[in-house]
Structure formats: C-alpha cells, structure tokens
Amino acid sequence: MTTRSEYRVDPTLDTVAHEDHHILPTAGGYALGVLRIAFGFTFLWAFVDKLFGFGFATPAERAVVNGGSPTTGYLSGVEGPLASFYHGMAGSGLVDFLFMAGLLGIGLTLILGAGARIGALAGVLMYVFMYGASLPTVTNPFLDDHLTGALVLVVIATIPAAWSYLGMGSWWARIAPAWLR
Secondary structure (H helix, E strand, O other): OOOOOOEEEEOOOOEEEEOOOOEEEHHHHHHHHHHHHHHHHHHHHHHHHHHHOOOOOOOHHHOHHHOOOOOHHHHHOOOOOOHHHHHHHOOOHHHHHHHHHHHHHHHHHHHHOOOHHHHHHHHHHHHHHHHHHOOOOOOOOOOOHHHHHHHHHHHHHHOOHHHHOOOOHHHHHHHOOHHHO
16 A cells, blocks of 8 residues: 555546555545544544533533643543543543643644544544443443444545545645655
8 A cells, every 4th residue: 555645537437546546436535535524623623622611521610721631520430341540540631631632633634634644543542542431332232433433533544535635635645754644
C-alpha cells in the first residue's frame, strides 16, 4: 500500500483510480470524506464542550476553564472488570491533559484530512479505552458504539482517499515525512 494520494479520474466510469490501480467510486470517496469529517466533529465537539462546559455532556461548573477535570466524572463511575485501572487514572493532571490533547488532535486531523491516518489511529486507541471503561456492555454482550466507532476509524486510517476527499490529505502527503502520512 502506498501512502501517496495521487488520483486520476476516469470520467467514463465515474470512479477514481489510485496510482496502484485501486478503484474507488467517486461517491465512495466523498462518503468517506463526510464520514471522516463527522467523526472529527464528534471529537472536536467533545473537546470544546469539556473545555467550556456548554451543558451538553459537561456542565459549566465542571468545565476545564472553571477548574474541572474532564476525566474525573466518567472514570470515577466505571464499574466492571477494569474499574480499578480506570479509577486510578481519574482526575490525574497528566491523564486530563492527554485526554484533552487527544480530543483536539483527533478532531482537527480528521476534519482537515491532514494527518488523518495518525488522528484516526489515535481515535481507535481512545475508543478502545472507552470500550474498556464501559464493560460490561449493557445492550449487546460484545459490540457497542465504541467498537463500531473504532472500526470506522480503522477504515478511515487505511484508505488514503478518505483523507483527500473534502480534505487536505493530498497536500499533507506531499509535505509530511513518510512516518506522518
């Protein structure tokens, strides 16, 4: 698999052919771009709401700008087999910082498409941690929205067209070092 994002359009097929001859329908590329942006907005909105406490998931009195900890409420309430692991992280300044930086970085990279592979893989990791905190699952013995979100981000991370459609992935592929693509 190549990390370059150069595509040529075949107008007779209404598809985009990658330089390695992978063919993705144009509509599929746009769908992946919209999906990437939607997931990016989800992470970015979580960051903004926890920072300012707009009252959606975080009340104003627990906002970071008001001295609140973005991890205390959620991680302190974890039950199940990994409860002690998550309780030990709740309210830690380092964990709070990493969590907020992760939300911001994942959100921005997915919305922009630049660095989207790294952002998507970081999002997978965050979703896996959130899945561990939600065990045992309530509505399904195994699968929940955290795992399905992680699977979608794996798709976004592995298909370079997902970064370029409606985003800056092609530009990023030209300027970024190989390990950041």
